[in-house]
Amino acid sequence: MSAFTTTDFRARPPGRALAFWTRLRRGDEVAYTVTLTCALSILAITALLVFELYTNSAETRHKFGWSFLSTSVWDPVAGEFGALPFIYGTVVTSALALLIGIPLGVGAAIFLAELAPAKISNALTFLIELLAAVPSVIYGLLGIFVLVPMLRSAEPAIRAVLGWTPLFSGPFYGVSLFSAGVVLTIMIVPFIISISREVILAVPNEQREGALALGATRWETTWNVVIPFARKGIMGSIFLALARSLGETMAVTMVVGNDPKIHASLFAPGYSIAAVIANEFTEATGGLYQSALIELGLVLFGLTMVINGVARLLVLGTTRKGAA
C-alpha cells in the first residue's frame, strides 16, 4: 500500500508519451501491471470463494436465518441444523492451542535466537521447520496412538490439580476438546518458533549493544528491548498459527471425539467446523444438508475474519502504547 504512495511516478502529469515508453522499456510499467494482476487475483479468489459459499448456502440461510448460528441441534435425518456446537469446539480448541503454544513457542524462539550457541540453534531450527512440514494426518495418528493414551494415564494427575474447576470435570474418554487442543499446540508451535526466531534475529544489534551499554543484563536486554522491538513479527507468527489451528481438519477430527454437543468440560468430546465438513460432505445427500455444510464453511470464513480482526486491533493497541 505504502509502496504506491511513496513511489511518485504515478503522480507525474499525463501526456508525456516519451517518458511512458522509456519507463515501459525499463520494465517499470510491465512490472507494475504484472504485480498488480497478482495482487488482484488474490482478491478475486477470495471474493469468488465467499460468493460461492454464499450462493450455495441459500437454502439453509433462508430456512434458518441467524438462528443457524445460535441453535445446537445437528440432525441430518430430520433436517435440523445449528452451528453453535461446531463454532464452540473450533474456538475452544484453538484458544487452548494458543494458550499453551504461545509461551512455549515464544520461549523456544528466544532461546534459539538469543541464548543458544549458533550450532545448536541451527540444528534445532532445521528440525522445527521439518515439523512444520509434517502432514496433519500424521499428527492425528500420533494423537490417537500416542498422545491420547498418554493423556489417559496423565488424567488422574491433571484432575488432582485442576479437578475442582468445571473445565476438568466429568468422565474422560481420551478423545476430547483437551486432546484436540494439545495436538493443535504441537502443530502450531513450529510456526511460532520458526517465524519468531527469524524476527528476533532481525533485531539490529545496536539495540542490544545500547541496552548492554546502559548496564542491562542479558535477560533484561532480551525482555525489555529485543522482544518489544520484535513484537509485531511475533504477533504475525501467532496469527499464522491461529489460522492454521482454526482451519485444521484431519488431526482435529481424529482426536476431538466428534460429538456435536456443547460441554463445559475440556475433558468432554466436541466437534469443530472444519472436521464436520470433512466428515459429512461426501455422504451429504439432499440440498438442505449440503447447504448447511456449505454455510458452515461460510461461518468458518466469518469466524476467521472476526478473530483475526480482533487480534489485529489488539496488536494495534499494544504497539501504540509501546515504543516499538
Add this chain to the structure above:
Amino acid sequence: MSRRICIHSAALAAVLTMGAASAQQVLITAGGATFPNPIYSKWFNDYHNKLPNIAINYQSQGSGFGVQQVTAGTVDFGASDMPMTDAQIKEFQDKRGSAILHFPTVLGADVPTYNIPGVTAKLNFTPEALAGIFLGKITKWNDPELVKANPGVSLPANDIAVVHRSEGSGTTFIWVDFLSKVSKEWETKVGRGTSVNWPVGLGGKGNEGVAGQVKQQPNSIGYVELIYALQNKMNYGKVKNASGEFVEASLASVTAAAAGMKEMPEDFRVSITNASGKGAYPISSFTWLLIPSKIADPAKKKAIKDFLAWMLADGQKMTEALAYAQLPKAVIAKEVKAIDKIQ
C-alpha cells in the same frame, strides 16, 4: 486425374476407418460408495485386462456423491450403499427423463465390537440391548437385558461408553436401519441416514477410528464393517436375528440373510436387516450400482451391459477373496434378466 482423386479418397477413407476403429475405445466414468471400492477396483481392473478397449474409472467418494453425480449426469453410473429414496428417484426422472436402475453387487455387514476388561467370552446381543445401548437407555454392562442373553458370563457394573462413526457412511446406514427396524423409539427419535443425530457416544473417523477407540477405551462398544473386523482379526459379538437365533457374522451368514428374503422387489431396492431364517445374520445389506435405464451412447451401453453380465458371473467368484459376501443365486438370476431394462 480422376484416378488420382480415386486413390486419394481411398487412402482418406482408409485413414478414417482406422480412426473409427480406434474410437471404439470406451471410457466409462463412475463414482460413489467407498465401502465396495476394493472389489469394484478389482473388477474394473480385471475387466480392463480382459477387454483392453474398455476402461472404467471409478471415483470412490461416498454414496452421496454417487447419487448426486449420476443424477447430474456427470458420471455414466453411480454406486451407493443405500437405495435411492423415492424423492431422489423422482428427481432423476425429472432431470433425465428416464428411470434409474439398482443392481446389487455384493453384500456387507456390521458387527458390534466391544472391550470389557475381564470378559473374554463372545457376547450375545439382542436387538433390544443394542437399541437400548445406542439410545443411552442401557448404561451399564450388567443391565438385565445383557445379563439375560449371556448366561454364565459375569458382566461388570461399569458404565458403557458408546462409539459410532463420525463421518457419513454406508456402514452407519446399515446399523441405524437395523436399529430402526427393531426399535420404534429409535425410528421416531433418531431414524435412518448415513449420519444421524446420535443420542449418546463418541465419533471415531472410519472403521479404524471406531476400532481404535474401542480398543483403547475400557467398557466401550462400537460397530465396524465385517470386512474390517475379519481382516484385523477383531473380536465381535453375536446378534439375535428375527427367528430368535444368535448368529455370528460371517460371509456365509450374510449371504444366508440375503437368501432368506422372501421376495425381491422388481427394483432391487430392499433392506435385509433384521432378517429371519436359520443362520441369517441380521445386520447385513446389499450395496448397489445405480445405472440409468437409457444410455444414449451405444458403445457405452453395450460395455456397461456386458460388464454387468460378467460381474454377475465371473465377478462374483472374486468376492470372497476380498471378504465380501456373494449374492445369492436367486438374486443373480433376477439381475441377469434386469440387464435388458437398460436401453
